[in-house]
Amino acid sequence: MTTWLIVADDAKVSGLLDLARALPSPLAAVVAGTRELADQVAGWVPAVTWFDTSAVPASGIASAVAGVVAADPGTVVAGMGVDSRLLAGAVAAATGAEVLADVIAAIPSGDGLRVTHLLLGGLATEEVGVIGPVVLVADGRTVPEPGSAAGTVTPAAADASVARVSTEPPAAAGGDLASAARVVGVGRGLKDAGDLSLVQELAAALGAELACSRPIAEGMGWLPTSSYLGISGQRIAPSLYLAVGISGQGQHMIGVRDARTIVAVNSDATAPIVAQADWTIVGDLYQVVPELTRALLVRS
Ligand SMILES: Cc1cc2nc3c(=O)[nH]c(=O)nc-3n(C[C@H](O)[C@H](O)[C@H](O)COP(=O)(O)OP(=O)(O)OC[C@H]3O[C@@H](n4cnc5c(N)ncnc54)[C@H](O)[C@@H]3O)c2cc1C
Structure with a gap:
């Protein structure tokens, strides 16, 4: 055996x-x-x-x-x-x-x-x-x-009946989430794929990589599947994880629990992520995110 x-x-x-x-x-x-x-x-x-x-x-x-x-x-x-x-x-x-x-x-x-x-x-x-x-x-x-x-x-060796004909490299999926010091994650609080630019601008101002919850990648297909965090996605350990419009279900939080600091932006003060985050900004992401981005750009 x-x-x-x-x-x-x-x-x-x-x-x-x-x-x-x-x-x-x-x-x-x-x-x-x-x-x-x-x-x-x-x-x-x-x-x-x-x-x-x-x-x-x-x-x-x-x-x-x-x-x-x-x-x-x-x-x-x-x-x-x-x-x-x-x-x-x-x-x-x-x-x-x-x-x-x-x-x-x-x-x-x-x-x-x-x-x-x-x-x-x-x-x-x-x-x-x-x-x-x-x-x-x-x-x-x-x-x-x-x-x-x-x-x-x-x-x-295998007597293979399947052979590789060609391989397309994956579409650019952003940087390396696993080693990123800062990560912005976006969830279903975002209402439209066109609004992704809001969180992309925030991530750029923060010098962060962009990630998401599973539904954003697998349900909506707004970001590549390599971008979602959680039990069945990537696990990260950045110094800062900023979760925007993410409820904080256990399957997602398993992927971010090694982050040193978790900050949430959520309109619902009773969302599960509030109890798990170090800081929460309770508010509408469509107001909070542009203000955060502006503040970061002014500071730099
Ligand atoms: C076997 C299994 C494996 C899974 N694996 C994973 C996994 O690896 N990763 C993962 O992420 N999920 C996973 N899931 C799914 C998981 O259970 C949740 O359904 C998912 O994480 C929820 O994604 P979400 O937080 O983006 O959406 P929701 O749960 O819908 O949360 C959206 C949040 O946005 C907030 N919001 C809404 N509008 C606004 C606004 N205007 N401004 C601010 N906040 C707003 C809401 O208050 C809410 O808290 C798995 C599920 C199963 C069953």
Whole structure:
């Protein structure tokens, strides 16, 4: 039996390693990506099977990855990125494994595992007992410090029926939210896509990156999906998070809870964000935001 790590999207695997190392079976990894990523993972895991995805997308190697795991089945730990979930699904289908999402802990218990995972987008947790093969999908969180496992990297090839023809780089999604010192987030308090310029001007005056709540990106499509913050979006840790017209639901606040200072602009003094913010300006964003921008520009 092997505990398998599936690494496909990036090297943010510290959360996956924490889960996998709590299990008794020896650890091995399947990496779908660059040789550089495979070498990085070999610093943490003693045996790495590497699929090069430079010419073949993850969907083209899914059954081959599943075959590697099925040859020596065991608990599988995978990240929440698109390719990781795709490969995790293929492995589960090939091995008849159960799939548990949003896993935060797993410990051996009797003949199986006791697994804790998030419910309701992180508002609640549930503990379940699992016997038999299982795929645990979890937040990889951060890139671990370089490891010293000096693992072997074994290249593997897939008889792929899918090949990459061309790739369009993503539309510019602004700067790097993860490392931004200041972030302005906008929510459904904004009434029209045309009004985005109001918060864009505020962000520019503040030297901040622009982000949003999920409905603004996924429902309205006013900003790229890479811009939304929360349990299923980006998590940030700026010194200042200025939330404009955002109610402060738990799923959003999980993404901003590491901000040093949270300031809210909201017309409703009873909105949940008021209790979670360090400061709140209770007022109509259509009045408050232009005034803030003007004040910042005058000051500079
Ligand atoms: C499984 C799951 C995962 C989810 N993941 C995420 C996630 O990762 N990120 C995320 O953001 N959401 C997520 N959600 C959605 C989340 O539950 C909320 O629905 C969402 O965050 C609400 O977005 P909002 O605050 O922009 O909108 P609303 O909740 O509609 O809030 C709008 C706010 O604007 C205020 N407002 C209105 N007009 C004005 C005005 N003129 N001036 C000032 N204020 C005004 C209102 O008082 C209100 O507080 C998830 C939900 C589920 C079920």
